[in-house]
Amino acid sequence: MKNFITxxxxxxxxxxEREYAEAEQYKSTVSGTVRSLPEGMTGIWDVDGRExxxxxxxxxxxxxxxxxxxxxxxxxxxxxxxxxxxxxxxVTRGATEAQKIRGAVDKLPVGKYEKWSAHNAGMLVAxxxxxxxxx
Numbered sequence: 001m002k003n004f005i006t007x008x009x010x011x012x013x014x015x016x017e018r019e020y021a022e023a024e025q026y027k028s029t030v031s032g033t034v035r036s037l038p039e040g041m042t043g044i045w046d047v048d049g050r051e052x053x054x055x056x057x058x059x060x061x062x063x064x065x066x067x068x069x070x071x072x073x074x075x076x077x078x079x080x081x082x083x084x085x086x087x088x089x090x091v092t093r094g095a096t097e098a099q100k101i102r103g104a105v106d107k108l109p110v111g112k113y114e115k116w117s118a119h120n121a122g123m124l125v126a127x128x129x130x131x132x133x134x135x
Contacts, residue, residue: 065094
């Protein structure tokens with residue numbers, strides 16, 4: 001009886017080790033922009049064309065902005081066919097995060113809310129925008 005229990009315990013440990021090794025092979029990390037997500041956050045997200053399943057228990061770290069359409073995210077999960085089943089999502093940049101642009105202005109607006117252009121990058125300048133000029 002003792003040998004039977006020892007043999008079964010060894011086989012059980014070996015089976016767990018095989019399962020763990022197989023699970024490790026399918027872990028994946030994806031970075032990209034959120035193109036769509038369901039209301040309530042759980043469900044299928046589109047991250048740069050990749051289908052990401054976000055179940056209820058997924059940890060969403062939103063230190064750098066909200067998890068919303070347009071936000072840049074890093075998703076960790078396991079692959080199941082073409083779908084990534086997320087267990088952790090980190091927002092790396094919010095959708096409406098402010099940006100700094102430095103350089104010569106190519107085009108100044110005539111009115112208050114027209115587009116400015118610097119280094120061929122168009123930007124809409126709001127009234128609370130802060131700009132500095134250096135001589």
